[in-house]
Amino acid sequence: MSGSVAKPITHQQTQPVVGRLAPSPTGALHLGNARSFLLAWLSVRQQHGRLILRIEDIDSPRVKPWGMQSTIDDLRWLGLDWDAGPEAAMNNTVSVRDSTPPIHGIDYIQTRRLARYQQVLEQLIADGSVYRCTCSRSEVALAASAPHESSLATLEGPVYPGTCRPSKKSDAPRSLSTDKFVWRWRFADGEASWNDQLRGIMRAIPAEQLGDFVIARGMWPDAPPSDFGMWPDAPPSDFGMWPDAPPSDFRMWPDARPSDLHLSDSHLSEQRADFPIAHWNCTPAYQLAVVVDDHDMQVTEVVRGDDLIFSTFRQLAILGHLGWRPPRYIHVPLMIGPDGRRLAKRHGDTRLSTFRQSGVSPERIVGYLAWTLGLQAAPEPLQAVDLIGRLDWQALPLAPTIVDNARLPW
Numbered sequence: 390m391s392g393s394v395a396k397p398i399t400h401q402q403t404q405p406v407v408g409r410l411a412p413s414p415t416g417a418l419h420l421g422n423a424r425s426f427l428l429a430w431l432s433v434r435q436q437h438g439r440l441i442l443r444i445e446d447i448d449s450p451r452v453k454p455w456g457m458q459s460t461i462d463d464l465r466w467l468g469l470d471w472d473a474g475p476e477a478a479m480n481n482t483v484s485v486r487d488s489t490p491p492i493h494g495i496d497y498i499q500t501r502r503l504a505r506y507q508q509v510l511e512q513l514i515a516d517g518s519v520y521r522c523t524c525s526r527s528e529v530a531l532a533a534s535a536p537h538e539s540s541l542a543t544l545e546g547p548v549y550p551g552t553c554r555p556s557k558k559s560d561a562p563r564s565l566s567t568d569k570f571v572w573r574w575r576f577a578d579g580e581a582s583w584n585d586q587l588r589g590i591m592r593a594i595p596a597e598q599l600g601d602f603v604i605a606r607g608m609w610p611d612a613p614p615s616d617f618g619m620w621p622d623a624p625p626s627d628f629g630m631w632p633d634a635p636p637s638d639f640r641m642w643p644d645a646r647p648s649d650l651h652l653s654d655s656h657l658s659e660q661r662a663d664f665p666i667a668h669w670n671c672t673p674a675y676q677l678a679v680v681v682d683d684h685d686m687q688v689t690e691v692v693r694g695d696d697l698i699f700s701t702f703r704q705l706a707i708l709g710h711l712g713w714r715p716p717r718y719i720h721v722p723l724m725i726g727p728d729g730r731r732l733a734k735r736h737g738d739t740r741l742s743t744f745r746q747s748g749v750s751p752e753r754i755v756g757y758l759a760w761t762l763g764l765q766a767a768p769e770p771l772q773a774v775d776l777i778g779r780l781d782w783q784a785l786p787l788a789p790t791i792v793d794n795a796r797l798p799w
């Protein structure tokens with residue numbers, strides 16, 4: 390590996406636990422998100438560890454400019470706190486999307502760490518861990534055809550079939566003639582496994598069952614002028630899902646628009662093959678940013694919803710390649726609607742901000758969430774701090790909790 394590879398951190402046995410709350414600032418923290426954050430907070434507080442609030446504001450079309458403040462307000466209102474977070478940076482800037490250097494050494498806002506992600510991306514490009522993919526979303530969906538029989542990823546959408554995957558690391562990419570492309574992580578063959586602290590050993594054959602995944606989106610600097618600033622493929626912000634899902638590449642990637650380039654494809658491909666990396670316009674995707682953040686912020690414990698179990702295979706692949714020590718992972722059950730689907734708008738409004746505005750106290754919500762987790766016998770009002778000492782992972786239910794919005798206890 391090159392000299393720029395960060396050295397793995399050696400954790401001492403006595404090193405305190407470092408956990409993180411990592412919301413995407415979409416302005417819509419709902420009961421399900423709140424419960425996962427409550428557990429992440431509770432676990433760290435019980436272990437007298439250190440908690441980070443990190444704002445994951447890249448790579449999601451649902452991020453809203455006011456979402457960061459409203460997310461922070463919701464978490465505070467619930468009674469959660471943290472030892473490091475974005476507030477210092479927020480107080481010193483007009484826009485969270487500007488690129489002012491960090492004020493206290495590290496930023497806890499992803500859009501302010503783009504240069505760091507780019508640095509790691511360049512390393513991964515240089516060592517052949519990733520390859521360029523020029524497939525459109527519809528091409529991926531078509532080529533993926535029927536879901537893999539035992540696919541872990543059917544919940545996430547089509548598995549990328551490897552259309553652009555070079556057979557050797559030195560192979561030229563299929564085509565460099567479209568304006569936009571993504572960098573895909575090239576999964577190694579064979580089985581991968583890791584130990585979820587709640588669910589035990591998780592196994593998969595990532596290259597087959599999950600497929601190579603997007604770690605950055607790129608655009609050629611010589612692409613024709615376009616009328617967009619970031620990415621043009623953001624769906625309208627009010628579409629049906631709640632924002633707890635990480636953006637998945639097939640939904641984010643737009644259909645390729647017709648090229649209006651004057652050069653022939655082959656001519657362009659030759660020119661672009663040697664284009665300096667530094668001149669590309671790259672936007673890191675969720676999987677890369679999370680890995681770099683967890684490493685740089687020395688996170689030792691990740692508590693999050695079990696819809697991210699598949700992503701853990703992806704993040705561990707990157708971590709392992711870079712020689713970075715992974716945190717321990719605890720994937721907690723989700724809250725679902727009566728129809729068995731992940732809590733979403735179709736199930737009614739379960740946003741904390743809505744409950745707050747209608748006069749529900751945070752203690753009622755915390756008490757209800759604690760009851761659904763078996764942390765108390767009835768949904769009695771309770772402060773978050775009152776839960777410290779009550780969490781026993783071995784006793785936590787593994788099944789999702791069904792939420793009937795019409796029958797909440799308030």
Ligand SMILES: [Zn+2]
Pocket residue numbers: 521522523524551552553554
């Ligand atoms: Zn492709």
